[in-house]
Amino acid sequence: MNITIDGLCVVGKSVVGRRLAKQLGYIFIDSGLLYRYFSLTYFYLTNEQIQTKLITQKKEIIKNPLFYLKEFNIVYNLDKSTYILNRKRAAQLAKNNEIRKVINEIIKAFTSSKGFVVAGRDASINIIPDADIKIVLTADLTTHVARRYLENYDDYGKNIPYFDIKKDFLLHDLHSYKFIEDATKVLTLVINTTRMTIDQVSLLDQLEFYLCKLSVKSERASNRILFGHSFSFHNTNSHSANSATSLMGVGYPWYS
Ligand SMILES: Nc1ncnc2c1ncn2[C@@H]1O[C@H](COP(=O)(O)OP(=O)(O)O)[C@@H](O)[C@H]1O
Ligand SMILES: Nc1ccn([C@@H]2O[C@H](COP(=O)(O)OP(=O)(O)O)[C@@H](O)[C@H]2O)c(=O)n1
Known part of the structure; x- marks a missing residue:
């Protein structure tokens, strides 16, 4: 089986992907x-x-x-x-x-x-479109900036101001929104990591639980499940609400 993990920067693709691969021997x-x-x-x-x-x-x-x-x-x-x-x-x-x-x-x-776990912004759409499991990790804007701040501070000893990080994030990651937006239309699992620890996101048991649910749900023609915290429960099948802003976790649609 091949697994893709899509998402913008600092949502945890690398750390979660690495753990998942290790757990599976991938x-x-x-x-x-x-x-x-x-x-x-x-x-x-x-x-x-x-x-x-x-x-x-x-x-x-x-x-x-x-x-x-x-x-x-x-x-x-x-x-x-x-x-x-x-x-x-x-x-x-x-x-x-x-x-x-x-x-x-x-x-x-x-x-x-x-036997691969592949992480990227366009992994599920352009790299391995036929992956068996497609995961998208998201986080709200504040979380993106906070994680980047901590990464700079803890790992590199740099105290880069919040505003500069936010500007940099909006400038450099803007071109990737479209990939994530497209990915959420085809994927099997969306995890909003905003209030989740790395351990919670990476828990294989949890992943398996949702993948089991997925196989039941697929009979109902729904090919996606969202979990995590701080969703707005829009219950819409229209992707019009699925704008760049909603991808930042501000108004994430819930598919049931
Ligand atoms: N759920 C989380 N909670 C707290 N910190 C996280 C979480 N996910 C990732 N991080 C932190 O964010 C930073 C970027 O993680 P990384 O896996 O490299 O992200 P990506 O590959 O998506 O850019 C790291 O310092 C990591 O420890
Ligand atoms: N599939 C990918 C992977 C990386 N990238 C770009 O390459 C840069 C470095 O990749 P990275 O995964 O180390 O990124 P960060 O999460 O540290 O930003 C990113 O900031 C993206 O601009 C991309 O456009 N598409």
């Missing part, structure tokens, strides 16, 4: 790592030059999944300030659709067999 692939890796490897090149490099390199990467999956993890060992800088460059890279296409093709090729 391989975890964080698509963000590939953007970070290539932006670091080709730091001084333009997006267009990187695009050309990736197109030529693609075959060789696809032929050596184990080597490259290890190689991509190098990014985790970056010093803290480079890691933050690297996020901005990776975000620029991710705006190039050709580069997105190549990165998605690489992950698709890696996951042509089963």
Whole structure:
């Protein structure tokens, strides 16, 4: 079985995905790592030059999944300030659709067999559209900013003001709203992590419980379940209420 986890930044894709993969004995692939890796490897090149490099390199990467999956993890060992800088460059890279296409093709090729958990903003739509389980993690705007603040403060010792983080988040993540919006239309499980701890989100038992419920519900033609806290119970089947604002947890529709 293959599992996708979609969501904007700091919703917990990486930490939850990693745990889930470990519990299941699966391989975890964080698509963000590939953007970070290539932006670091080709730091001084333009997006267009990187695009050309990736197109030529693609075959060789696809032929050596184990080597490259290890190689991509190098990014985790970056010093803290480079890691933050690297996020901005990776975000620029991710705006190039050709580069997105190549990165998605690489992950698709890696996951042509089963046993993967793949995290990303477009994992369930563009990377593994035929994944067996599709999960979307969400959080409200304040939670996004607070988690990023804590991450900067605890992990990097930087006291970046709330307003700057919020501005940065709105500027850099805006282009990804559409992916998450599309993902919520096809997926099997939406978890609003706003008032949940990492442990609560990652609990496999809980996940299994909801997946069981899902199989019962699928008979009623509903292919999605939402759980977590602080929902507005709109009970609507129209996606018109499902705007970027609602994806931030302000007015999340509840499908029953
Ligand atoms: N449910 C949660 N409660 C508290 N902190 C969380 C939660 N989920 C994630 N975090 C924190 O947010 C930060 C980003 O988590 P990460 O898994 O890297 O997110 P993503 O991969 O979605 O960007 C980390 O510092 C993590 O500890
Ligand atoms: N599937 C993906 C993964 C990452 N990205 C971009 O790549 C950057 C780095 O990925 P990451 O997963 O480490 O991101 P953050 O959660 O730290 O922002 C993100 O900020 C996104 O801009 C993307 O656009 N699509």
